[in-house]
Amino acid sequence: MIRSLIALFALAASFAATPALAYWEFGHQTVATIAYKNVKPETRRAIDRLLRQQGLLETPTCPAKTLEEASVWADCIKPLGARFSYAYNWHYQNVNICKPFTLKGNCPDGNCVSAQIDRGVKLLQDKDVPVREKVMALAFLTHFVGDLHQPLHAGDKGDLGGNRARTDYGIYAPERLNLHSITDGWLAERAITSPPPVVQVYSAEERAKESAGTVEDWSRENWQASHMAYEAAFDGDPCRADLPARGKLDDADIEKLVPMMQAQIKRGGLRLARLLDEAFGPPPPVQPRR
DSSP: OHHHHHHHHHHHHHHHHSOOOTTHHHHHHHHHHHHHHHSOHHHHHHHHHHHTTGGGGOOTTSOOSSHHHHHHHHHHTGGGGGGGGGGGGGGOOOEETTSOOOOTTTSGGGOSHHHHHHHHHHHHHOTTSOHHHHHHHHHHHHHHHHHHTSGGGTEESSSTTTTTOBEEETTBOOTTOBHHHIIIIIHHHHHHHSSSOSOSOOOHHHHHHHTOSOHHHHHHHHHHHHHHHHHHHTTSOTTSTTOOSSEEEOHHHHHHHHHHHHHHHHHHHHHHHHHHHHHHSOOOOOOOOO
16 A cells, blocks of 8 residues: 555656646657667668767757667757747648548648658668768657657547547546646556566567558558557547547556557557668669660
């Protein structure tokens, strides 16, 4: 009982001190660590070389000396105001879980997370892009792959990615707590700290299996994962008419969602590793014309 109370007070204290950071630092840094451990050695060297130029970003309060620091740079710069305000919509794509999946209409003019992932890879591959822009592209890419694998950045039901879906997390039930914050923070942290460990060097077979597909494929998968989160929080079909005003994740719900979140974090790291290998590796061979 005492241990539970201590944990609850610690949870409340950290919530008060860390307001609604996207995927929080822990989730993003874990995705980055998995990626860094699983890229090719030459990719790792290229990352380190590029990040030694992070001073060109001129964001001293938001360093990006390591891939883990770079993974949270895109959130850190938000308070800097108009200088980076153009990137606000790049962190998510709220595809409605109550309608068939499509990115059409949910990514206006490329202002969504999946389009910016593709853009980041292309910028890193382009030898004519200035170094400063490449550093920024690496930081954005690392962050956005993490964002895409936080399910409430990939799907919602017209409620700002679950920010309006008030939800209890076990016995922790402050009025402002919502499903987005839970999946961003509490659930991600639970998944990362639960066995089996997600941060490891994976086999070539596992890397190939988990990183297969396109960014659109990954978007669809994470959209489906967001449906699972809503379903658990609202006891069944989250698109039904009689949805309760407030959701709740009890212990059984949380235990059920932990493997899903572990899988998303692992996939995020291995997919980022694949994209970084592609971005820093030799260009693909030109296919002969038929």
